[in-house]
Amino acid sequence: MCNEFSSQRSLDDLLLEFGQLNLPLEFTGGRPNLQPRPSVRPTDPAPIIVGEDGGARLKELRWGFPNPKGGPVINFRSEGRRFPTGRCLIPIDGFYEFTGSKAPKSKWLFEAVDGAMLGVAGLVRDERFTLLTCAPGADVAPYHDRQIAILPRAHWAAWLGPPEEQPPIEPLPVGSLKVTQVR
Numbered sequence: 001m002c003n004e005f006s007s008q009r010s011l012d013d014l015l016l017e018f019g020q021l022n023l024p025l026e027f028t029g030g031r032p033n034l035q036p037r038p039s040v041r042p043t044d045p046a047p048i049i050v051g052e053d054g055g056a057r058l059k060e061l062r063w064g065f066p067n068p069k070g071g072p073v074i075n076f077r078s079e080g081r082r083f084p085t086g087r088c089l090i091p092i093d094g095f096y097e098f099t100g101s102k103a104p105k106s107k108w109l110f111e112a113v114d115g116a117m118l119g120v121a122g123l124v125r126d127e128r129f130t131l132l133t134c135a136p137g138a139d140v141a142p143y144h145d146r147q148i149a150i151l152p153r154a155h156w157a158a159w160l161g162p163p164e165e166q167p168p169i170e171p172l173p174v175g176s177l178k179v180t181q182v183r
Contacts, residue, residue: 006109025057077132086124
């Protein structure tokens, strides 16, 4: 399951992307200094977007809910669930999956075919976030039996909106993701 992703978009990229969706992107304090992160791993901070007062608020939170039983909860199954509160969108450039049984495992990068930013459905709790997962789409199935829940751009505003507007969580259509072997 996804335990690494890439987050390299600048603040200007995010402002433009959400501005085109008529979701004014706001942030607390001064202009945040988002550093490009080609590798974000559990417990690392990353930019996320939460819905707030009809707009979108940029925050930087750590990845993984606290878990009294061990490591952080970095992925959370979405099937059969509604998420009336705590929804967030994690803007990413790509995510990695690993195959093989021995180290070093083969590492695969999944990105949008058109190079667009991906919006992953997530949840916020206690100033931490986790990524929602779903059954794999055709592009991911050969590499893993689950995948992170990537929302089509047209669903981003609804995901960040009122609870009754929760869009469906399902894999992207075949051919949406390009796959590159990293190692």
